[in-house]
Amino acid sequence: MSTADTAPNADKLTNTRYTETRLDHTGTQEWDTWTDNIFQAGWSHKCPTYINRTPPCQGSCPSGEDIRGWLDIMRGMEKPTHEGMSRDEYAFQRSTDANPFPSIMGRVCPAPCEDGCNRNELDDNVGINSVEQYIGDNAKTEGYKFKTAEQDSGKxxxxxxxxxxxxxxxxxxxxxxxxxxxxxxxxxxxxxxxxxxxxxxxxxxxxxxxxxxxxxxxxxxxxxxxxxxxxxxxxxxxxxxxxxxxxxxxEGRGLPIDGFDEAPNCISGVAFLEAFNDGRLQVSSEKVVCIGGGDTSIDVASVARRLGNITNIAEKDFAENVVLGHTAHDVADSANKDGADVTLLSRSSIENMPAAQHEIDDALREGVTIIGCVSPIAVVKDDNGRATALRVVKLEADGKTPIEGSEYDIEATLIVSAIGQKxxxxxxxxxxxxxxxxxxxxxxxxxxxxxxxxxxxxxxxxxxxxxxxxxxxxxxxxxxxxxxGDEEMRKRPKVDKHTFSLEKKMGDTGLAPEASPVHGHSSVRGTDDADFAIHNYENRSSNDIISHDKLFLGHFEYEPRHVRETIDVESDEVLGHFAERLVALSEDDIVSESKRCMSCGMCFECDNCVIYCPQDAVKKTPKAQSTTGRYVYTDYDLCIGCHICKDVCPTGYIDMGLGD
Ligand SMILES: Cc1cc2nc3c(=O)[nH]c(=O)nc-3n(C[C@H](O)[C@H](O)[C@H](O)COP(=O)(O)OP(=O)(O)OC[C@H]3O[C@@H](n4cnc5c(N)ncnc54)[C@H](O)[C@@H]3O)c2cc1C
Ligand code: SF4
Ligand code: SF4
Structure with missing residues (x-):
């Protein structure tokens, strides 16, 4: 077994807590003396206001999932709004609002959300897609369904x-x-x-x-x-x-070199994988050379190793004849199979290949030979026009400049191009x-x-x-x-769709504001007690992504990530190994992993502001009116604008903005 994802930041984890507080990038405090900046009762006109910003995990997820939201639900903080609905179904609903494939995403999405996660600044990212896998797999077990609109539009x-x-x-x-x-x-x-x-x-x-x-x-x-x-x-x-x-x-792009288009045993990676996935292709070839470096080339090489080769196979059963649809393999006799000799070529160095490092490591372990910094220049053919080798030239470390006189041939019975599609x-x-x-x-x-x-x-x-x-x-x-109709659409926001909506949350929990008596551009005065507005709250989630320096990282203890394991397949076991390799985390681990989320940009009910306010001006919202994002409120008659609440808020939910 090994870990599916990159190893956590080991030296950070030898300590237990982030020791810096509100320091600027030079390591000095943002202010010189506390009294100058904290006790401002005589003149401060700023009081706390609550700002919903988007966390970078969501900002980096191309589907725009409300990741913070479903992690909050999984850790048990945000409760289901409907009687009888379970935690897991509520998390499923939140996650699938943006993306209806949680089980698949949890397995094969390369998780740009995790690269963006603010927790990387503390110890190691939250294992977001392992939680997503749990949400999806559990939904399958429980048979959760999607709802449609009550009425059809007729369109x-x-x-x-x-x-x-x-x-x-x-x-x-x-x-x-x-x-x-x-x-x-x-x-x-x-x-x-x-x-x-x-x-x-x-x-x-x-x-x-x-x-x-x-x-x-x-x-x-x-x-x-x-x-x-x-x-x-x-x-x-x-x-x-x-x-x-x-x-x-x-449509796979062929290699733009002499002989590729004419030789029958030069094919594209997507055609090879399609033939394998629809069950036609059951044997690969003796010497497979695949050119690429990205996901598709890794899949080709791994599948070719798993399929193996049959020596003296009939010509009609050559892999290219199956891939090109001329024939299909009968159930091939595995006993006759040998390991296929598979080579993966990349223009970039192995370290700089576009495929993820763990995929490269897996391919190497499974017996794929990977050669970096080479470029194909010609297909070498026999008298029948079949490719017998791929001629390549070595490149400098830049992956671009050919090294003169370095050309050599790599023997091949099947050449697969995985350099892109259209x-x-x-x-x-x-x-x-x-x-x-x-x-x-x-x-x-x-x-x-x-x-x-x-x-x-x-x-x-x-x-x-x-x-x-x-x-x-x-x-x-x-x-x-x-x-x-064709009326022009508004400019799309920076964070496009599926951000947390406090208005919706309040509606779902029976706390929706009353209908506003204000229409058009008219305004009313003295609204602080009115129930038609959400007070002292601003939703900046469509434009503002909260960075780690807006958080109070000192609040969080270091905690290693719960990392999924993968079943490692060695070179001598790979033939015929088609079982899934990723091992899902247990429910307990999923809950613990969700608790590592720092809830960037949204209150997570830690009570720091209530505890540390010297004026007792910050109070817990009465239970009957409390919901996500409305857990505390400020009594502005007591607030002196000292901004301690803002400084101790771990999630960056508080701005000293009221009165600006
Ligand atoms: C080998 C491989 C591995 C990949 N691995 C990953 C991965 O691990 N993680 C990841 O996130 N992404 C991965 N990707 C990328 C991902 O699969 C694609 O980005 C995604 O599938 C694109 O979705 P799509 O719906 O636009 O197109 P497709 O998935 O290609 O679906 C388009 C469908 O339209 C059909 N179609 C085309 N023309 C017509 C027509 N004229 N009439 C009717 N039907 C038509 C096609 O046959 C096809 O079924 C991989 C891609 C490949 C090729
Ligand atoms: S793993 Fe899920 S949440 Fe993360 S980027 Fe992919 S789809 Fe988005
Ligand atoms: S800590 Fe949580 S909210 Fe913050 S970026 Fe990471 S997953 Fe998102």
């Missing part, structure tokens, strides 16, 4: 492509009452989740469950149907009120921007085509979470199109 959307972008868009559109039909040219939904990523990384029962839960919302699905050939775009325009292009990038535009050439993508604007509307929207890899190939985040924004744009 119909054609979604072209049933990958993560198309399905996430269908989910968001059904929640607001729009009918959807998903068209996909495969026999099954899922896009690259089904036909790219191997089952030992995304188990198929998990994938089917998370996709079916969306389809059960009343999504119509038309499989084996290609738009552009089986159904025309014009027909869709006639039959539907809007079209969403979520067609991904399934959209398959056959039959829909009118959508192509000339580079194999579709051009859209910031609202994910197709440029120059009203009623056409887009999301996912066809915008720019990236991650599952990116495709899902874009789908959510595209669904909002489609809704705007239905309700406001």
């Amino acid at each position: 119909k959307v054609a979604i072209i492509g049933g990958g993560p972008a198309g399905l996430a868009a269908a989910y968001q559109l059904r929640r607001i009452g729009h009918a959807c039909t998903v068209f996909d040219d495969h026999a099954e939904l899922g896009g690259m989740m089904m036909y790219g990523i191997p089952g030992y990384r995304v188990p198929r029962d998990v994938l089917h469950h998370e996709m079916n839960r969306i389809v059960e919302m009343g999504v119509e699905v038309k499989l084996n149907t290609r738009i552009g050939t089986d159904v025309t775009v014009e027909d869709l325009e006639k039959d539907y009120d809007a079209l969403l292009w979520a067609i991904g990038c399934k 959209g398959d535009m056959a039959g829909i050439e009118q959508m192509d921007n000339g580079h194999g993508f579709i051009d859209g604007d910031a609202h994910y509307q197709v440029k120059g085509k009203p009623g056409h929207f887009l999301a996912g890899d066809i915008v720019r190939p990236h991650l599952l979470t990116t495709a899902i985040g874009q789908a959510s924004i595209a669904a909002e744009s489609i809704h705007h199109y239905f309700t406001h």
